[in-house]
Amino acid sequence: MEPHAIGARSQGTVEGKVGSAAVRFSLKTYVNPWLLTVALVLGLALLTRLYDLGSFPYFPEASPWLGAKGNYAGLFIDEAVYAQIANSFPSVLSAYQPPLQIAAVKASLLLFGNDALASRLPSALASSLTAVLVFLAAKELFNSKAAALVAGLYYVAMVPALIYGRMLFLENFAGLFVAATILSIAKFENGAGLRWLYLAAFASAIAALGKINGLFVPAFFTLWALSRQERREKLLPLLVAWIPALAGLFGLLALSGSLQGLLSQWNLGFVGRELSFQYLAIQSMPSGNVLVAGGYFKLEFWFLYGYACLAALLVLGSRAGRLLVEVLLSFLIVMLSVWGLGSYYPIMIYPVIALAAGGGSRFIAKLGTPGALAFFTGFYVPLVATYVASSSLPTFAVDYSLFFLKASLFAFPFLAWLVIGTISSGVQRSRVPFAPIILVSFFVLLVLGTTVLYPQYFLGRAP
Numbered sequence: 359m360e361p362h363a364i365g366a367r368s369q370g371t372v373e374g375k376v377g378s379a380a381v382r383f384s385l386k387t388y389v390n391p392w393l394l395t396v397a398l399v400l401g402l403a404l405l406t407r408l409y410d411l412g413s414f415p416y417f418p419e420a421s422p423w424l425g426a427k428g429n430y431a432g433l434f435i436d437e438a439v440y441a442q443i444a445n446s447f448p449s450v451l452s453a454y455q456p457p458l459q460i461a462a463v464k465a466s467l468l469l470f471g472n473d474a475l476a477s478r479l480p481s482a483l484a485s486s487l488t489a490v491l492v493f494l495a496a497k498e499l500f501n502s503k504a505a506a507l508v509a510g511l512y513y514v515a516m517v518p519a520l521i522y523g524r525m526l527f528l529e530n531f532a533g534l535f536v537a538a539t540i541l542s543i544a545k546f547e548n549g550a551g552l553r554w555l556y557l558a559a560f561a562s563a564i565a566a567l568g569k570i571n572g573l574f575v576p577a578f579f580t581l582w583a584l585s586r587q588e589r590r591e592k593l594l595p596l597l598v599a600w601i602p603a604l605a606g607l608f609g610l611l612a613l614s615g616s617l618q619g620l621l622s623q624w625n626l627g628f629v630g631r632e633l634s635f636q637y638l639a640i641q642s643m644p645s646g647n648v649l650v651a652g653g654y655f656k657l658e659f660w661f662l663y664g665y666a667c668l669a670a671l672l673v674l675g676s677r678a679g680r681l682l683v684e685v686l687l688s689f690l691i692v693m694l695s696v697w698g699l700g701s702y703y704p705i706m707i708y709p710v711i712a713l714a715a716g717g718g719s720r721f722i723a724k725l726g727t728p729g730a731l732a733f734f735t736g737f738y739v740p741l742v743a744t745y746v747a748s749s750s751l752p753t754f755a756v757d758y759s760l761f762f763l764k765a766s767l768f769a770f771p772f773l774a775w776l777v778i779g780t781i782s783s784g785v786q787r788s789r790v791p792f793a794p795i796i797l798v799s800f801f802v803l804l805v806l807g808t809t810v811l812y813p814q815y816f817l818g819r820a821p
Contacts, residue, residue: 395503396490399510403489405525406514407482412475415521415815417644423814424645433474434644436702437526441467441477451613455625456606459531461482474611481530488530489513492709496716498544499678509716515805516660519708525644529705531568535561536575537709540685541584544678552591559595565706566603568626570610571697572706576600578688582681611764625697634699642701643814656748656811659741659804661704664711665772666737678717681819685710723794730793734771738800742767745807772798808815 391432417425417434425431426438433441443452444463452460462480469546470476493510497503515521523530538621542558545551565575583592611620621627636642641656668686689707693699725733746764750757771792779790809816 375743386571395507396493399493399507400486400490400510403486403512407486408479408521408558411478411482411524412473413709415524415644422643422645429472430474433477434525436644437477442470444477445472448599454610455570456610457526458564458567458568462531462659463526477526478524479726482524482789482806484530485519486533486535488523488709491534492712492716495537495541495544495709496713498541498548499681500717505716505720506740507716508719509581509712510624512664512715513712513728514667516585516712517808518658518704518710519712521812521815522644522705522708523700527702527705528569529572529702531574532572533564533706533708535565535568535572536685537690537705539565539575540709540713543681547677547809549706554597555592556716562599563602564762567606571703572605573692574689574692574706576603577692578685579686582700583690585684596789597803598626609692628698633694636702637699641812644701655743657740659737659744663709663800664714666733667722668710668714670718670721671714674721676717679714682710682714719797723797724791725793727792730791730796734799738771738796738803740754741769741800741803741807745803745810748807748810749815771796774799787818 363533410659413432415434416432417423419427419431422529424435425767426435430441430660435797440460440463443455444460444467446719447457447460447464451457459480463477465474467477470479489510493506496509497506500506538561539558540579542554542561546554546558562575562579565572578765579599580596581670583589583596612615634729639661639765667678669683686707693703698701722733744765745767746760749763750760775790775792775795778795782790804811
């Protein structure tokens, strides 16, 4: 009987293994890690965009915040203008902007009430969806899940995208379709089929219907289509990209009643602000006024790091880097040729900045010692100086505690490098690279220092 008993135990063991394998297969079938990652990015985006949406950011009426009055108190004054237009839609149509986001705001106001939260909700949702599209586009552009996650989280955490993504600015809808255009082009170039070419054309057309200066997106699509092979198959998609935009322009012309009136609405007759490049590199209030406190300019490190990553991609001859540069240059050419460069306009290229950061960070992290020192000098040191100076603004004085903090922050990456190097060499005799430690230190300070670097939003005081 003993052999029979052993056989029975063996059978039970085999059945247990089979059952365990079945459970693992079931989990693998129904819990897709890729979908979970997409859900994570979307969840974080929604959390950061929707939390306390009706109260943050809050804009008092006093200068320099330029808050609205009456029913729109707490909104920025330009947000209130769009909310008023939405309230009058469609009985009163705007002869200045296409109605895409205006109609969405109108629907939100009808569903949730005439308040700040409902006014901002379409922008917040668009910004959240943009984070997901950035995540998916990065996977297609760089063929890397790590790059996709970095790009998606970068867009979620990037403070300018966070603040402006919670405000009623029409650029948020345009930015959503910029990301959709890039994703569709990347899918098409990766051989996903002709339908993605038409989706790219359609998305570029919708971007122009979200905000009038979104016309740079069909302009970019045209540049891309004519600079690649197989131009003939792109002729019909080009019509798809431009016909809705041109129809919208003629519709606005009909509403305005005269071409001169329409051009005046678009500020096409104004000159003198075309070279507003500070909005691409320096922090600015939503009003467009560059923040100056005692002559101290704050760099926008979220932008600058993205540019550095984009430069790295170009140096390495990345196809994705070339595509992102074409988007950025199309944006600059159209803006500076027609409207000038306003403080809100970069909202439309936030996806480009995040995508560049996602693809280029791995190359920044692999820099040798000279490159790491260059990054330390060009990014980390100015960030520390800005952080400490922002802690003392608007006054300047001898403050030994802040000076000690600055010296400690400067030394921290070197100390971390020595400590980690000592521990690792004692374990496996490996050399610890300096660049990743500098990179992590940079982002830790950038994220943890948000309330200090952006006090006008998070601390409720003037910088």
